Amino acid sequence: MQKNISLSINGNKISTTKSKTIVEAAEDNGIYIPTLCFLKGKLDHSNCRICTVKVDGYHKPACSTLVADNMDVITNSDELEELRKYIIELLFSTGNHICAVCQKSGDCELQALAYKYKLLFSRFEHLYPNKGIDTTSSDKIIMDKSRCILCQRCIQAIKDKDGNPFFVLQGRSNALEVVFDKEMNDIFTQEDAIEAVKQCPVGCILSKESAAFETPIGRRQFDKTEIGNKEV
Amino acid sequence: MKATIATTSLAGCFGCHMSILDIDERLLDLLDIVEFDKSPITDIKKFTRQIDIGLIEGGCCNSENIIVLKDFRKHCKILIAVGECAIMGGVPSMRNGIELDECINEAYISGPTVKLNTEKIIPNDPELPALLPRVYSCNEIVKIDYFLPGCPPRPDLIWEAITSLLEGRQIDPSYESLKFD
Amino acid sequence: MKTTISSIIDKTGNDRHKLLNILHLLQLEYGYITEDVIEALSEELNITKSQILQVTSFYHYLYDEFKGRIVIHVNRSIIALISGYADIVKTLEKECSCKMETISEDGEFGLWNTSCIGMSDQEPAILINGFPFTDLNTSKTKEIISKIKNGKSLESIFEEYEPDKYKLSIGEQSVDKTKTYIKGPLLDDEYTPFTSIELLQTKISPQNILDIVYESGLQGRGGAGFSVGRKWKAAAQAKNKKKYVICNADEGEPGTFKDRVLLSEKPEVVFEGMLISAYAIGAHKGIVYLRKEYEYMKVYLEKVLQDMRDKEFIGPNSIFGFEIRIQIGAGAYVCGEASALLESMEGKRGEPREKYMQPTEYGYLGKPTIVNNVESFAIVPSIIYHGSKWYKHYGTDFSAGTKVLSIAGDCAKPGIYELPWGISINTLLKLTYAKNTKAVIVGGMSGHLLPPEEFDRVICYSDLSTGGAIMILNNERNLLKDVVLPSLDFFIDESCGSCSTCRNVPGYLREIARDMEYHKLSHSNYIKIIEWGKLLSISRCGLGKSVASLLIDFIHKFTHDYEIETLPEIKSD
Ligand code: SF4
Ligand code: SF4
Ligand code: SF4
Ligand code: SF4
Ligand code: FES
Numbered sequence: 001m002q003k004n005i006s007l008s009i010n011g012n013k014i015s016t017t018k019s020k021t022i023v024e025a026a027e028d029n030g031i032y033i034p035t036l037c038f039l040k041g042k043l044d045h046s047n048c049r050i051c052t053v054k055v056d057g058y059h060k061p062a063c064s065t066l067v068a069d070n071m072d073v074i075t076n077s078d079e080l081e082e083l084r085k086y087i088i089e090l091l092f093s094t095g096n097h098i099c100a101v102c103q104k105s106g107d108c109e110l111q112a113l114a115y116k117y118k119l120l121f122s123r124f125e126h127l128y129p130n131k132g133i134d135t136t137s138s139d140k141i142i143m144d145k146s147r148c149i150l151c152q153r154c155i156q157a158i159k160d161k162d163g164n165p166f167f168v169l170q171g172r173s174n175a176l177e178v179v180f181d182k183e184m185n186d187i188f189t190q191e192d193a194i195e196a197v198k199q200c201p202v203g204c205i206l207s208k209e210s211a212a213f214e215t216p217i218g219r220r221q222f223d224k225t226e227i228g229n230k231e232v
Numbered sequence: 233m234k235a236t237i238a239t240t241s242l243a244g245c246f247g248c249h250m251s252i253l254d255i256d257e258r259l260l261d262l263l264d265i266v267e268f269d270k271s272p273i274t275d276i277k278k279f280t281r282q283i284d285i286g287l288i289e290g291g292c293c294n295s296e297n298i299i300v301l302k303d304f305r306k307h308c309k310i311l312i313a314v315g316e317c318a319i320m321g322g323v324p325s326m327r328n329g330i331e332l333d334e335c336i337n338e339a340y341i342s343g344p345t346v347k348l349n350t351e352k353i354i355p356n357d358p359e360l361p362a363l364l365p366r367v368y369s370c371n372e373i374v375k376i377d378y379f380l381p382g383c384p385p386r387p388d389l390i391w392e393a394i395t396s397l398l399e400g401r402q403i404d405p406s407y408e409s410l411k412f413d
Numbered sequence: 414m415k416t417t418i419s420s421i422i423d424k425t426g427n428d429r430h431k432l433l434n435i436l437h438l439l440q441l442e443y444g445y446i447t448e449d450v451i452e453a454l455s456e457e458l459n460i461t462k463s464q465i466l467q468v469t470s471f472y473h474y475l476y477d478e479f480k481g482r483i484v485i486h487v488n489r490s491i492i493a494l495i496s497g498y499a500d501i502v503k504t505l506e507k508e509c510s511c512k513m514e515t516i517s518e519d520g521e522f523g524l525w526n527t528s529c530i531g532m533s534d535q536e537p538a539i540l541i542n543g544f545p546f547t548d549l550n551t552s553k554t555k556e557i558i559s560k561i562k563n564g565k566s567l568e569s570i571f572e573e574y575e576p577d578k579y580k581l582s583i584g585e586q587s588v589d590k591t592k593t594y595i596k597g598p599l600l601d602d603e604y605t606p607f608t609s610i611e612l613l614q615t616k617i618s619p620q621n622i623l624d625i626v627y628e629s630g631l632q633g634r635g636g637a638g639f640s641v642g643r644k645w646k647a648a649a650q651a652k653n654k655k656k657y658v659i660c661n662a663d664e665g666e667p668g669t670f671k672d673r674v675l676l677s678e679k680p681e682v683v684f685e686g687m688l689i690s691a692y693a694i695g696a697h698k699g700i701v702y703l704r705k706e707y708e709y710m711k712v713y714l715e716k717v718l719q720d721m722r723d724k725e726f727i728g729p730n731s732i733f734g735f736e737i738r739i740q741i742g743a744g745a746y747v748c749g750e751a752s753a754l755l756e757s758m759e760g761k762r763g764e765p766r767e768k769y770m771q772p773t774e775y776g777y778l779g780k781p782t783i784v785n786n787v788e789s790f791a792i793v794p795s796i797i798y799h800g801s802k803w804y805k806h807y808g809t810d811f812s813a814g815t816k817v818l819s820i821a822g823d824c825a826k827p828g829i830y831e832l833p834w835g836i837s838i839n840t841l842l843k844l845t846y847a848k849n850t851k852a853v854i855v856g857g858m859s860g861h862l863l864p865p866e867e868f869d870r871v872i873c874y875s876d877l878s879t880g881g882a883i884m885i886l887n888n889e890r891n892l893l894k895d896v897v898l899p900s901l902d903f904f905i906d907e908s909c910g911s912c913s914t915c916r917n918v919p920g921y922l923r924e925i926a927r928d929m930e931y932h933k934l935s936h937s938n939y940i941k942i943i944e945w946g947k948l949l950s951i952s953r954c955g956l957g958k959s960v961a962s963l964l965i966d967f968i969h970k971f972t973h974d975y976e977i978e979t980l981p982e983i984k985s986d
Contacts, residue, residue, distance in 0.1 A: 043767060043769050044766055044767050045767070045911070046767050046953060047911045047912060047913065048912075048913050049912055049913055049914055049951050049952065049953075050913075052951045059950065059951045060768075061767065061951075061953075064767040064768075064769050065769060066769055082944075083947065083948055083951060086944070086945075086948050087913055087914065087948070090913060090914070090917050090918065090948075091913060092320075094917045096326075096329075097412075098316065098321075098322060098323055098325070098326060098383075099316070099383065099412035099413040100316065100322070100323060100383035100412070100413045101323060101326070102413075105412065105413040106413070111412055114412070115407065115410055115411070115412075118405060118410060119381075120319075120378075120379040120380070120381055120410075121313075121319050121320070121371070121379040121381070122320070123941075124917075124921055125372070125921070125924070126320050126321065126325075126369065128321070128325060128328035128329050128366065129329060130328075130329025130330060146329075149913065150910070150911075150913070150916070152911075164460075164461070164464075165464075168461075168463045168464055168466075168467045169467050169470075169762065170463070170466055170467060170470050171470045171471075171910070172470065172471050172745075172762075172908070172909055172910045173905060173906060173907070173908040173909070173910045173916060174905060174908070174910065174916055174917065174920055175910075176910030176911075176916060179463065181461050181463040181464070182463075183455075183461040183462060183463065184461060217413070223408070223411070224407070224408060226407060
């Protein structure tokens, strides 16, 4: 069912295959579009909105918009970059992000995006939520919920063999939370746990097994390499 | 005439001051063009004149912090929040979201590391500044002109900021100098 | 308990997609969804407790804790606020001996705010265990509560005070006390229900219907204004044996009540419209998603459906083999969005879906589905009967037909007005005998706040597009307190929470708006409002996109109402 599609991204003509998202098509062509909640193959949950691009004049999330012939996509206008900065600041301010005491620091995607956009401070007032740390629901992970950015990647990515998620949502609106389903703990394997820690873009899901702060500063993922910048 | 700099540490750990000193031999270059006024580095206690640049480490966790910060605002042309504590509360703000009483109780009475306070005294000397119900970032109290993130900010970032200010350039931190931890 | 739960599940079918229905029945049985209920349900359905909580915690009308034996929801819409909400609250708090958002000590009463129960023409209004009591004042409220206290049954009190609504609740036809002042082709009684169905059997092919509806220019009446004909054509083309027709009766936009009136007075044509669309696209099943607040009409609607079954228009014996059922919602404004409504019908959280696929391809249970508003379906039989030209001669070039408007607020004649598109606000104000009008809200919380200078603007898809809510405010109103702040409260309450923007920004906007009660709007806060409005516009669904609309209209158009530090450049949008 694959067929060639040609579209323009930031004025450059590219060709790609049907059923790819704009994020993937752009990536194939060396164009980085920031994402936080994007998971390959899952299109239904564009929650963070950071991948917003302009498609034929309209704002659309690049992670769940499929390419189409003759599409005109802009990924990097000043307006879009400003919106992205706002979202990063928003996520920082509505959570508790004290990187110095966070073991994801240096490998955290939210932080890495802040570095990419050279954010010096947040224009939103910090809310200092105290959503608690869940150390008991699972014997393999802990969750520092004030760091969760509700991207829902863990829900989408980590499921048992019947497709039941290990993480679930509770509440709505600004009281929305992601929690570990403790009834599923018995079948939550060490591999699942490792995958969950990996999928979590921030330092919310942390492993009980691996030692914290293992990698020395300077050698972590984003210490010297900008996110999305493959060459360096 | 040399530019003047004042520094202070509010609710901070002095790590940021260490980082200022950590610009190493560039400190000598710096001293060629600036003069440190009121600062823990010089031990000058009072403002006697208007200062060009004020560097603030730490946010505000008690009443005295607020007085000092406002005093800095009054006497400094440019005020810079240095480090996460000054920018958004940082490590001390981990107590935000927890009741003050609970924090004090944990610190002086029931915490697992409280061994020596057998009489269960909570410090109550009238000289002690009153703790605020939560830790405030500096820009919640006064207007802040520049922010240098990091815990502590990398010496390179501090150097870049001060020199660019003195030379009248825009601060343009390198990727490696801008880190939040 | 287990046996009760089993029997309830047997009744609805052991199907996760029926979770909402099961939960409704369980709540009816036990008062709220207790931990034991969840435990037992989780065993029965073989899903974890957290997955059930994931759903229950999403909806306002699914209670995870005891809410009182008599649960009173006090309407806190804009119109309620300006019509004496505060007095009713005071009286209720005194009579029930508890504060709002709490339960009385003996557990007898629980008082809860709710955003809009669709009674804006009869404010102040409350729901008592789901029964609406309207046009309240202090003494009436007192009476009602004391009758409850004296042990009179709620049904009989309902019958006494709200005879019209009571009749619906026991399955009898009745005319609601809502006044219909102007009737057009939809509300006048020129069309006899079910005449078009007869045509289907003999003269009109599905393709004819698609063409007529398309040519009539009918656009979705829920507010978005998508061409109904185009939607139906897309669904007709979808290759799938199973297709669904869904009637969106989740009328949640504060200030609207026209769907309630249509459903209580003209349910036949609504269902007939659904049947016609089913015939056109080849659907086998229709579902009416009725908002929880309108549940009291369900018995009557069921009866109308049964009549249709008896006449063999629908049901297994009908020649179309088409069946219609009613799905009760659970209290979530966002479910008025078509894709959220689908999610909710599948027994999930009512979160809007991403738009990469249209419901006409991938809708209810993954099958091609059309979702249309009550009003859109209701006019279809007449259009089929009279033809597209007849319909097109109403309205303007780009907005065909008429619009049923719910008008409420500071005017002498609040009620229903069916008017051709293209009518100006000035005309509306004359028709309703509104005096000293300071502002008009067109389109509810997500609409426009208009000052008198703009009263010559007209209601149509190319100027003021609306689902039908018009609220009139006179010179005595404080727009910041009565309109802007409640609108932000509303969105904070109703956001589903998925988007980083819509989950978080409204709270910050509310801080700024609150500050405006006491201080001048600073230039930097002005910039924030504008910028954050843009940030909200990249949210997934219409709810998030329009959070700031009333606030922004307010600061741009009512500058004399508040002070501003240094007047910024006012950009017109
Ligand atoms: S999750 Fe990321 S941004 Fe948050 S504290 Fe940890 S490293 Fe910093
Ligand atoms: S726990 Fe991590 S992966 Fe899951 S929603 Fe929160 S931030 Fe995303
Ligand atoms: S920012 Fe970090 S280094 Fe600086 S004072 Fe605060 S805790 Fe210490
Ligand atoms: S805009 Fe708001 S209501 Fe709509 S999907 Fe996003 S969070 Fe949910
Ligand atoms: S990555 Fe697209 S919305 Fe999050």
